[in-house]
Amino acid sequence: MSIAILGAGAFGTALAVSLAANGPVTLWGRDVSFGRENPRLPGVTLPPALTTTDDLASITQQTVLLALPAQKLGGFLAGNGAALNGRNLVSCAKGIDLGSLEGPSVLMAQACPNSVIAVLTGPSFAADIARGLPTALTLACADPAAAEALQHQLSTPNLRLYRSSDVTGAELGGALKNVIAIAAGAAIGAGYGDSARAAVITRGFAEMSRLAGAMGARPETLAGLSGFGDLVLTCTSEQSRNFRFGKALGAGESFDAATTVEGAATARAVSALAPRLGLDMPISTLIAGLAEGRVDMGQALEFLLNRPLKEE
Structure with missing residues (x-):
């Protein structure tokens, strides 16, 4: 066939x-x-x-x-x-x-x-x-x-x-990991190091899981290939367009405008969705600001470091 x-x-x-x-x-x-x-x-x-x-x-x-x-x-x-x-x-x-x-x-x-x-x-x-x-x-x-x-x-x-x-969970995992990959790339591009990238991946996965759960996805789906697996790949490889885009943002360098970067648009969509669902999505909101030029890396670092101290 x-x-x-x-x-x-x-x-x-x-x-x-x-x-x-x-x-x-x-x-x-x-x-x-x-x-x-x-x-x-x-x-x-x-x-x-x-x-x-x-x-x-x-x-x-x-x-x-x-x-x-x-x-x-x-x-x-x-x-x-x-x-x-x-x-x-x-x-x-x-x-x-x-x-x-x-x-x-x-x-x-x-x-x-x-x-x-x-x-x-x-x-x-x-x-x-x-x-x-x-x-x-x-x-x-x-x-x-x-x-x-x-x-x-x-x-x-x-x-x-x-x-x-779980169509919803599989689809959201694939979409949201692109946003976090931009954030991971920005951390590396700005020179914050691998420890900062690990923190972004970890907190980003929590953010992905919150939104997916609020939209009816199953937790095990986000922990599988379409969520965590794809997240690890795109946050750690130069083959990822979203990671490379974030790295360019972090380094203050230009990026080929003809290259499709799905995570930038998805971050903007998440920023619109989150208030409707009563969710706090700080990394996604930050990436939307970076991609639109409303936030620079200095403001981004200050924003993340000034997050409330709380239990993990």
Whole structure:
């Protein structure tokens, strides 16, 4: 059974390369004129089983992975949701939509009410997946039978998928860890050291768990691959765009504006969500301020050091 992936960025392309080991895969993008090597994934040759297209109407597969940036997903679904309705849709986005303050799974369910909705997330870098390095991910779907079928369809020799029914928790883990990765990068970029980064990761995980719990997620989901696992990866590796963005912020350096940094928009969304839920989300609020230029690193350090003394 063939699979389609919408979004020819680095991650969508890497998934397509890996899944092509199982059979035919079609990769859709607005510009796929790159031939057999996507410049967003240098050094990786697309396998023969992988076909690229810029014709969305040609995508007829029943299982479709949406590897689009979180902030572009809503607009895409508004124009194309009707054509995808009734299929198995798997979100690969990690973020919270700024306009609606909803996660990708909610946007997909609203646009495609007759579809099976799932989320594929967890600690992973596109380059690792494309190179065939072992990677474990969470596949979250509220329908147990559909989850099991998708798990078998989307597992490859190097991709090991673990099922979960907690779509909210898996999705929030993947979104919120990007915010904390920016904070961890800022700590390193500002020269605060690894001990400060460890504190940011620890307090950041507590912050992630608070928001996810308030939105109905299960604690064990946040402690798994899609939460803690992804958090550790993105807070400690230069491969993480969010970490690199934070590091540039901390060092007072410029950052490539063309690079997608989901955590910056997610921090702003969390800052809007937190008051509605009666939550204190200091790191997320801080990152929203840093990303918008309302706060500098000196103010950020003072803010964090002046937090009330209390029990952990």
